[in-house]
Amino acid sequence: MKNNLPSRKKLNKTIAIIGGGGTGCALAWDLSLRGFSVLVFEKGELTSGTTGRHHGQIHSGARYAVGDKNIARECMEESILLRKLVPEAVEFNGGIFLALTDEEADYTDTFIEACHEAGIPAQEISIEKALQFEPLINPHCKRCVTVPDGTFDAFRVPLSFAAGARMLGAAFYSFHEVVQLDTVGNKIISLIVTTPEGKQQSFAADFVINAGGAWAKQIAALAKVHVPVTPAPGTMVAVKNRFTDKVISRLAPPGDGDIIVPQRELSIIGSTQRVTDNPEGLLPLPEEISFLLKRATELIPAFSNAPIHAAWSAARPLAGEGLTGSGRSLSRDFMIVDHSDAGITNFISLIGGKATILRAMAEKAADYASEKLGEQTYCETRTIVPPSWRNYYTYKD
Amino acid sequence: MINAIIIINNRRYTVECSESNTVLDVLESIRKEKKLSLHYRHSCHHGSCGTCGAIINCIEGLMCLTKISDLMHERKTTSGKDTVAPQYENGKLIINLEPLKKAAYIADIAVYPAQLFESIPETASYKRSIERANASQLEPDSSYDELYKQICSDAAQTQEPVPDKHVFMKNSLIRNKLELCIECGLCLSACPEEFRGPAGLAAIHTALAKNKPETSTYSNLLALAYAEDGIAQCKRHFACSRVCPQGVAPGRRIQELRAIDSKNSNT
Structure with a gap:
């Protein structure tokens, strides 16, 4: 692992990223390492x-x-990388899947086999042994499987990438909302941005990447193109007790309320899933909270005795459209939409994906953008350790 | 339902909200329903990221953990002596929001917390390892064998050093935990003094416990604590400990740093 940031060869090309979430930050880091000049616009804080x-x-x-071996394999590879790249913001304590019903006990062999095919070292352990590690899990579970799950700080991992990008010259414009994309012929030539003071400012770019996640559709519409993305809100509830160090999951196909994640002195039960058209200002519904607490109690019986610390909702950016209900049928896969087909040749949108694979999504998008711009570059984010997230705020341009 | 008036920067927003809503929930709905640009930092919505600090009716707090019902009671100020009573205007609860102090102002209540992050030394780790009480009874399961093999094969490709297997297996039994401090800056804002501040000194205190006294990291950290802008400037207001949402107790930690200082000067 290298952690010094050697000076980069500079390519005379500017790439604008719209969206300062996990993907946008990882992308800024990747593209900066390749030598591009990078601008990141985010309407709020990163x-x-x-x-x-x-x-x-x-x-x-x-x-x-079981559902998608490719995504599973990619998660495994990326989770090992994240441990090395951002060790300070990762708690790597492993995870246990619990089979609670006869049906889930029967599913265990299929589950373990699928994990092994995807390169995930899943291992059945005795209930007694599982209780030695995690005494508060449901002692009446029928089978237990350990996997190398972990947890990370969802703010500090992306900020570390942003800090690295910044130290390589990327310019981050938080609280700057892109409100207009000006095109001439088949190219976006400038982005019109509202500053925190409420003024309009124009920025030129050679290439534009829409990393707006659940907001990608609204951003693409600024260039009169369409991306198929469905915001799918999920609710989570945190209670004031760290019951386990390992992530506790239900040994069943992905569903609602089947993961408990420890975070500092809290335990978080996630999540629900519905679909919406507006990802803004989501609030949890009371019935979601009671449902989640009930489900959590099945995995950790003491869970709902602990006081509620917070309940909140977030919109997953599912790739696809025309859904009703939960949207669980949509893949969590990541896609690049090239808007050349719709007549704009220097604009792509990134949709779908998952937090664990943020680095890999950025790598694919950066490979794609490089090729479109006719530049021979290669990805270095697998081996170069980014600086601390604290540098994002302390670095002086 | 409660009728409230949110006041930010002399702009007033009249809203209807529930007592169980957080201040952050209310700001999010103003932004959604009224389609207004309103600038504030927020990220995790559950008191883990530390971004959504503000001065809420005169007292520093995280907006994601401050409920409307909390603001309907008399509350103790950061001095610990006075109280702030809820104020109403024509039956509407007044919620006055101001940006945190000692941070660069952006707009509305959004700030850029450079001073806070500068105050925390680079060598202050964000993580701790805790030995399990029953560690002697535990043995790593074989999934860690496989994981070890994968890490070795990755390392071979990138020519990195391979971790020692015994150490790797032993580490797999240690619990990793992020530190309590979420770097929210409430303490720095609430402290009436100008110096490195409570968050930075608490981070130094935590980091000292993780480093051996004979190391240069330890002596450098201690030098920062003793520096002119260090512990000597603390006047024991304890506003920091009163506003800390995580129970870090920076005030107590600063006093403990003083104890190390006096012990050293005695010898």
Whole structure:
């Protein structure tokens, strides 16, 4: 691991990123290392959309192994990388999946096999052994499987990437909302941005990447193009007690209220899922909170005795459209939408994806943008350790 | 339902909200319903990221953890002596929001907390490791064998040093935990003195416990605590400990740093 930031060869090209969430920050880091000049625009503080509200689980991929081996494999690879790249913001304590019903006990073998096929070292352990590690899990569970899950600080991991980008010259404009994309012919030539003082300012860029997550559709509409994204809010509830160090999950296909994530002195039960058209200002519904507490009690019986610390909602950016109900049928896969087909050649949108694979999403998007710009570059984010998130605020341009 | 008037920067927003809503919930709905640009920092919405601090009716607090019902009672100020009573205007609860102090102002209540992050030394780790009480009974499960193999094969590709297997397996039994301090800056804002401040000194106190006294990291940290802008400037107001949402007790930690100081000067 290298942690010094050697001076980069500078490419004479500017890439504007719209959206300062996990993907936008990781992308700014990746593109800056490749030598591009990078501008990041975020209408609020960095990670104020979906990223920061994440419950903080680093997925080993076990949750997705049965449904989608590729995503599962990618999660496993990325979770190992995150431990090395941002060790200060990662609690790596592993995870246990609990089978509580006969049906779930029967599913265990399928689950373990799928994990192994995806390269995830899932391992069945005795209930007695699981209780030695985590005495507060449901002692009446039928089977237990350990996996290398972990947790991370959903604010500080992206901020570390942003800090690195900044130290390489990337300019971050938080509280700057992109309100207009001016096109000439088949290219976006400038971005019109509202500053915190309420003034309009224009920025030129050679290439524009929409990393707006659940807001990607509204951003794409500024250039009169369409991206298929569905905001799918999920609610989480934190209670005042750290019951476990490991992430506790339900040994069943992904559903609602089936993960408990420890975070400092809290435990968080996640999550629900519905679909909406406006990702702004989401509040949890009372029935979601009672449902989650009931489900949490099945995994950790003492859970709902602890006082509620907070309840909140965040909008996942699901790739796809035309859904009703929960939207769980949509893949959590990540996609790049190239707007060349719609007549704009220097604009792409990133949709879907998951927090655990933020670095990998950025790598793919940066590869794509480099090629579109005719630059031969390569990704270095697997090996270069970014600086501390604190440098994001202390670095002076 | 409660009718409230949110006052930010002399602008007034009349809202209807529930007692169980947080101040942050209310700001989020103003932004959504009234389609107004309103600037404030926020991220996790559950008191973990430390971004949404503000001075809420005269007292520093995290907006995501301050409920409307909390503001309907008399509250003790940061001095610990006076109280702030809830104020109403035509039956509407007044919620006055101001930006945190000792941070660069952006707009509305959004700030840029450079001073806070500068006050925390780079060597102050954000994480701690805790040995399990029953560690001797535990053994790592074989999934860690596989994980170790993967890490070794990754390391071979990038020519990095391979961790020692025994150490890796032993570490897998240690619990990792992020530190209590979420770097929210409430303490720095509430403290009436101008110096490195409570968050930075509390971070030094925490970091000293993780480093051996004979190391240069330890002596450098201690030098920062003893410096002119260090513990000597603390006047024991304890506003820091009163506003800390995480129970870090920076005031007590500063007093403990003083104890190390006097012990050293005696010898």
